[in-house]
Amino acid sequence: MLQLSCIPSPSSSFFSLALSRRRAATRGRENSFTYPVPCQCLRQPDVDDRETTKQSNICSDISSHFYGRRSLASIAALTFLVPQLHTAQADTSYEESVIRNGVKNVISKAKAAGILRLAFHDAGTFDMEDNSGGMNGSIVYELDRPENSGLSKSVKVLEKAKREIDNVQQVSWADLIAVAGAEAVSLCGGPTIPIRLGRHDARNADPEGKLPQESLDASGLKRCFQKKGFSAQELVVLSGAHTIGGKGFGSPTTFDNAYFKILLDKPWTSSAGMSSMIGLPSDRALIEDDECLRWIKIYAGDQVKFYDDFMTAYIKLVNSGASWEPLRST
DSSP states (O other): OOOOTTTTTTSSSHHHHHHHHHHHHHHHHHOOOOOOOOOGGGGGGOHHHHHHHHHHHHHHHHHHHHHHHHHHHHHHHHHHHHHHHHHHHHHHHHHHHHHHHHHHHOOOHHHHHHHHHHHHHHHHHOOOOTTTTSSSGGGOTTTTTGGGGTTHHHHHHHHHHHHHHHHSSSHHHHHHHHHHHHHHHTTTTTTOOOOOOOOOOOOSSSSSSSSTTOOOOHHHHHHHTTTTTTOEEEEHHHHHHGSSSSSSSOOOTOSSSSHHHHHHHGGGGSSSSSSSGGOOHHHHTTTTTHHHHHHHHHHHHHHHHHHHHHHHHHHHHHHTTTOOOOOOOO
């Protein structure tokens, strides 16, 4: 059963504040109300005393009535606003939970690398110069391109999830792929990445030749990523996605910083066994660039920073070039 975790529980600070205000208001009414004083019946007050007591009681009743009603009105308004403050957040959380659960039902660690590659290849067509491409679901029209070889299997996996999700709520391919890529990272032990929803799907394929080529050297890679709005640091941290899959960087189903550690070892320089087959030419090129090397060393020594920076860069990647739905009214 799906949990709407963004709605405060009765023990949350929000509801504690409302409850304390209600109690304060109740105490205020009790303390401000003037009860008849029994001892006054033991003597016969004179006219001035009776008049003074009467005026005092009238003022006390008016004060109690006024402040008591105002406090109760404040509590009523606060209680009324609770669903208003959290409706939009609850809706978004619910929708993302539906998508994530749909994805979890169809993917496994063995399929995670292909799903993550699908997200990279859909978003990786973004070009700042003409504002084309990006995370728009167009990959479903581009599966016959050489650079997308093998991704039809990942699309078929997500097609099953999409059918199930669409029975509950409509989801665009762009949103589904963005969430699926994040879920693939989490499934393999990486960070949990929050994904904004509301992307529109493209109706046709993106221009060809926009993805970085595997044969590029470090300078070519940095220029390519710069055209997409990404720095050398973001190039390096996103390349860390190659830590899962069959490229030889540690366990193919564990998302960790082994990619950077192995890059520093340069195993492909050895002619022994399969070491020469580790990584793509573009992976090996990064280690030969001083700027990229600095970040490779940082991530090799600090997996937590790798996780944090990868999460930030992935969010930026899957938001690149997206066409968004109008904001929901709250």
